[in-house]
Amino acid sequence: MDFIVNILALGIPFSVALLLASIGEMFNQRSGIFNLGCEGIMAMGAFIGMLIPYSVGQGGATAEIYNFLGIIAGALVGALLGLVFGVVVITFKAKQGIAGIGMQLFCVGAAGTLFRHFVGGTQSIPGIGKFYIPLLSKIPILGQIFFSHNILVYIAFLFVPLSVYILFKTPWGLRVRAVGTYPRAADSLGINVNRVRFQALAVGGALAGLAGAYLSLCQAKMFSDEMIAGRGFIAVALVYFGHWDPIKIMWGALLFSLAQSFQLAVQGQGINFPYEFAVMLPYVLVILTLAFSRDKKKQEPAALGIAFDREKRT
Amino acid sequence: MTRQFKILYKTSIILIAVIATLLIGSVILVTIDADVFRTYLVILTEPLKNKIQLTEVIIRSIPLSVIALGITVAYRSGIINIGAEGQMAIGILTSTAAALAFYNVPRPLNIIIIVVCGAIGGGIWGFIPGILKAKLKVSELLSTVMLNYIAAQFYTFFLRGPMIDPAELTLGSGTPQSMRLEKTVWLDRLIRGTRLHTGIFLVFVLAIFIYILLWKTSFGYKLRAAGASEKAAKYGGIKVAFFVTVSMVISGAFAGIAGSVEILGVHHRAIEGITSGYGFSGLVVALFGGLHPAGIIPASFLFGLLLVGADMTQRIVGVPANMVQVLEGIIILVIVAAQQVLNDKYLMDKIWKKFHAEEAK
Numbered sequence: 314m315d316f317i318v319n320i321l322a323l324g325i326p327f328s329v330a331l332l333l334a335s336i337g338e339m340f341n342q343r344s345g346i347f348n349l350g351c352e353g354i355m356a357m358g359a360f361i362g363m364l365i366p367y368s369v370g371q372g373g374a375t376a377e378i379y380n381f382l383g384i385i386a387g388a389l390v391g392a393l394l395g396l397v398f399g400v401v402v403i404t405f406k407a408k409q410g411i412a413g414i415g416m417q418l419f420c421v422g423a424a425g426t427l428f429r430h431f432v433g434g435t436q437s438i439p440g441i442g443k444f445y446i447p448l449l450s451k452i453p454i455l456g457q458i459f460f461s462h463n464i465l466v467y468i469a470f471l472f473v474p475l476s477v478y479i480l481f482k483t484p485w486g487l488r489v490r491a492v493g494t495y496p497r498a499a500d501s502l503g504i505n506v507n508r509v510r511f512q513a514l515a516v517g518g519a520l521a522g523l524a525g526a527y528l529s530l531c532q533a534k535m536f537s538d539e540m541i542a543g544r545g546f547i548a549v550a551l552v553y554f555g556h557w558d559p560i561k562i563m564w565g566a567l568l569f570s571l572a573q574s575f576q577l578a579v580q581g582q583g584i585n586f587p588y589e590f591a592v593m594l595p596y597v598l599v600i601l602t603l604a605f606s607r608d609k610k611k612q613e614p615a616a617l618g619i620a621f622d623r624e625k626r627t
Numbered sequence: 628m629t630r631q632f633k634i635l636y637k638t639s640i641i642l643i644a645v646i647a648t649l650l651i652g653s654v655i656l657v658t659i660d661a662d663v664f665r666t667y668l669v670i671l672t673e674p675l676k677n678k679i680q681l682t683e684v685i686i687r688s689i690p691l692s693v694i695a696l697g698i699t700v701a702y703r704s705g706i707i708n709i710g711a712e713g714q715m716a717i718g719i720l721t722s723t724a725a726a727l728a729f730y731n732v733p734r735p736l737n738i739i740i741i742v743v744c745g746a747i748g749g750g751i752w753g754f755i756p757g758i759l760k761a762k763l764k765v766s767e768l769l770s771t772v773m774l775n776y777i778a779a780q781f782y783t784f785f786l787r788g789p790m791i792d793p794a795e796l797t798l799g800s801g802t803p804q805s806m807r808l809e810k811t812v813w814l815d816r817l818i819r820g821t822r823l824h825t826g827i828f829l830v831f832v833l834a835i836f837i838y839i840l841l842w843k844t845s846f847g848y849k850l851r852a853a854g855a856s857e858k859a860a861k862y863g864g865i866k867v868a869f870f871v872t873v874s875m876v877i878s879g880a881f882a883g884i885a886g887s888v889e890i891l892g893v894h895h896r897a898i899e900g901i902t903s904g905y906g907f908s909g910l911v912v913a914l915f916g917g918l919h920p921a922g923i924i925p926a927s928f929l930f931g932l933l934l935v936g937a938d939m940t941q942r943i944v945g946v947p948a949n950m951v952q953v954l955e956g957i958i959i960l961v962i963v964a965a966q967q968v969l970n971d972k973y974l975m976d977k978i979w980k981k982f983h984a985e986e987a988k
Contacts, residue, residue, distance in 0.1 A: 349768055353956075405964035410707055410768050411914070412963045418907055419956025423655055425949030430659035538949070546772045553766070589784035596773040600755075603765045624973065 328570035334548035337520025344513035349413025352545025353420025358525025391522015670936030688931030694909030697881025705854035710771025712906030713778030718883025721748030745887030753879015824892030
């Protein structure tokens with residue numbers, strides 16, 4: 314029983330980075346932009362997120378404030394990088410797949426370069442601790458699984474209903490879906506297609522940056538070059554897996570993080586199983602889900618990956 | 628529109644692209660208080676200053692160009708293969724296994740066996756995303772990245788477990804590396820005192836092979852047609868799925884060959900960290916070389932220079948070697964953006980008219 318509770322209690326915080334990044338990527342793709350730079354933006358978010366508490370506010374009563382400043386800065390940098398990506402793929406109409414790889418290389422490289430200059434070697438930071446919800450966290454089992462995490466976990470899961478609301482109930486959400494499905498029609502109704510896409514990229518980038526900051530401040534409590542470890546790419550895959558729907562994406566993120574916490578729990582039990590095969594499990598899972606989750610009614614945004622050009626006939 | 632104007636237009640865009648690359652890179656350099664001009668100077672000229680460094684540049688450019696040639700085949704058929712790193716790792720594993728298994732085979736035959744085994748290993752690793760793309764429409768961008776991570780785990784698993792050098796176990800140091808290969812399979816050194824090996828000739832052979840395959844055979848024509856326009860190719864009776872899969876197998880096989888040449892020529896055993904960064908660098912070389920063998924060979928030299936130069940910046944100007952990744956990223960972004968501008972005939976027309984109107988006044 315403890316074994317299962319441990320897996321669940323670990324799996325939920327693990328899912329946060331994936332969840333935030335893939336909801337962000339979902340906004341990108343709903344607006345018609347395929348952003349493979351997610352991995353890199355997460356790396357930059359993670360670096361900036363830890364840099365601020367590390368360099369200005371370690372220890373003392375104000376430490377918590379700087380931690381949250383770090384989180385906000387991570388999101389802002391992410392939004393900025395999303396806009397940079399927008400300049401390449403919207404303004405210059407570059408091919409999105411390959412541009413995303415460029416973005417990823419640029420951001421991962423920049424995070425590594427800046428990290429070596431401003432921090433140097435591996436440095437651990439106090440980070441953001443757990444927040445036990447009063448009363449609820451005292452419930453046996455359920456309290457440990459659901460109500461004893463750090464505050465960002467709760468916020469991240471609030472993003473799921475929030476993004477459903479934004480996407481399906483607000484005018485802006487409608488515009489995002491419109492420019493991702495049929496940009497010419499949206500354009501003829503006076504919607505500035507490229508502006509909406511820029512906005513969606515900023516939102517998506519901010520969420521990816523936030524996911525990165527979560528990783529460095531709450532999960533690993535440090536920064537290293539390989540800390541994202543493909544989570545950005547898994548987040549992109551989750552968007553396909555979740556058919557561009559925030560709730561399904563949440564289930565996907567939970568599935569992957571539970572696989573990961575299961576792997577850790579199995580190792581903790583001392584079961585003799587090659588470590589390397591345990592680590593590759595989530596990546597194998599991504600390929601399998603991509604291969605077998607494609608039903609015919611999938612609702613891929615029709616204009617995904619196509620740059621909008623007003624002067625071009627389609 | 629005159630011919631001169633077109634040439635002027637294109638060269639000026641390429642110039643702007645180069646300047647933009649250097650400027651964006653200098654944003655990062657300024658942030659870390661580095662001397663921008665000296666950093667670029669060190670990266671581009673320092674490795675050329677002595678014989679050993681220069682040969683190191685060429686040694687780096689050998690796997691880069693082989694990988695880039697493979698990526699070109701995939702790219703021309705419409706697939707972006709970013710899994711070369713994983714394919715190379717698997718190629719190293721299979722060729723090392725072959726080298727250790729067939730240690731008493733005569734030399735020329737043995738080298739061929741080893742390289743072919745490397746190609747098979749890489750080819751299998753390329754086949755997986757190829758068939759997934761062709762049959763199940765799985766995005767190759769995601770599947771190849773995932774296979775990179777999986778291959779990296781296989782690589783450490785084999786080097787720590789089944790293929791570890793027995794000497795490491797008896798000594799107890801446990802460094803994850805394979806046994807050293809027999810001297811009979813090492814590639815000859817070309818210049819005494821340097822590591823430059825005969826693998827360089829293979830680069831030219833493979834470059835010519837790719838040129839003939841892609842541009843002088845009907846197979847290559849169909850492959851390029853499948854990549855240029857899937858629908859038109861299907862209408863013309865070309866089996867797009869077949870060409871997508873085969874081109875990924877070729878692409879993976881080339882990465883595998885690059886791995887076995889690295890083993891036979893440079894390291895003489897499988898160790899950790901051989902493949903690091905070659906996959907993405909190979910992609911940049913392929914793009915920078917215009918996806919053509921004649922461009923890839925000089926491009927691979929340039930990026931070999933960049934890789935060796937970046938190792939030296941840490942010591943000379945205090946810029947971390949990660950800077951080379953930043954530059955590679957910027958180069959990809961600038962190339963793909965500039966390509967659109969270069970192909971934009973309307974923009975060219977607009978600028979031509981503007982200049983013409985001014986002349987008329």
